[in-house]
Amino acid sequence: MAAGRATMLRAALGLIPRNRPETLPELTLDQAGVRVDRDHLAAYDRVCGFRLNDRLPPTYPHVLAFPLTMHLLTAPDFPFPAIGLVHITNRIIVHRPVSADMQFDLAVRAADLRPHDRGRQVDIVAAASVDGETVWTSTSTYLSRSSSSPTGAKPSDADPAPEPQATWRVPTRIGRDYAAVSGDRNPIHTSRIGARLFGFPKPIAHGMWSLARSLAALEGRLPDRYTVDARFQRPILLPARVQFAHEDGRFTLTGAKPHLAGQVTPA
Known part of the structure; x- marks a missing residue:
């Protein structure tokens, strides 16, 4: 817990204007x-909607790697x-x-620092290996908006969405609950004041929670080896009602607007 607070303090101090390098x-x-703490895994499963078992959800190693990501x-x-x-x-x-x-x-x-039409973007590449064999990888792309960029993710053209199969109520507390199991305590997810400071009228759900919740709904349909591509579109303002x-x-x-679009591709 102390390490998490120290990391968030460093993140907050990073908002102080200063000259930054142009390279990664x-x-x-x-x-x-x-090693996996099974109590923590069970808590994560409950928050994200996964069944309780020993097979790790595809999004769970992202949580294991999150402290390293924040240090970077x-x-x-x-x-x-x-x-x-x-x-x-x-x-x-x-x-x-x-x-x-x-x-x-x-x-x-970190990899592939490149332009984006709303600023610059960078990939954070995480990998988990067992006995030298890579078993899981994740590439998270982050956008740093320029001062003139509008807030929110830019929606892109896509095929018409499938017909909804489920409606979920997303409570305000999901921001705090996911922060507790993920370590991602960004105030835009946990505080109304913090969210307003970054242009959101209310706290927003973590993007990785929305992806995890979606994949939890597909449990039993996922192959043993596969790729998941997800595009985060509009933030989920909490509380909310969403359709999957x-x-x-x-x-x-x-x-009311699209929040997430994804694709599962078997290996």
Whole structure:
């Protein structure tokens, strides 16, 4: 808990204006011998809607790697402040089924700093390996908006969404609940004041919660090896009512506006 507070303090201090480098830090942060705390896994499963079992949800290693990710994002030589980055896409590759009794080596690095029509974007690449074999990878793309950019994710053209199969009520507390199990305590998710400081009228749900909740709804339909591509569109203002739909590997989460579009592709 103390380490988490220290990381968030570094993130907050990163908002102080200063000259930042124009390139990414050339380092990989790693942690060997990571073990799953089954009580924590059960808490994560409950918050995100997964069944309680020893097979890890495809989004759970993202939580295991989150402390390394935050150390990277708050490093003095990272080109953007961590607070204010917008998570716009995520690709997860499950190379093989992953279980809670495995011991992981984690590695996180930044890659591919490039322009975006609303600022600049960067990939945070995380990998989990077991006995030298990569079993899971994730590429999270973050947008750093320029000062003239509008807030929110820019929706893109897409095929018509499938017909909704379920309606979910998303309570205000989901921001705090997911923060507790993920370690991501960004105030835009947990505080009305914090959300307003960044242009949101209410706290918003974590994008990775919306992805996890969607994949939980597909439990039992996912193959052993697959890729999940997700595009975060409009934030979910809490509380909310959203509709989930899926068809032929595609899935969507919509409310008054589209929130999430994803695709599951078997290996």
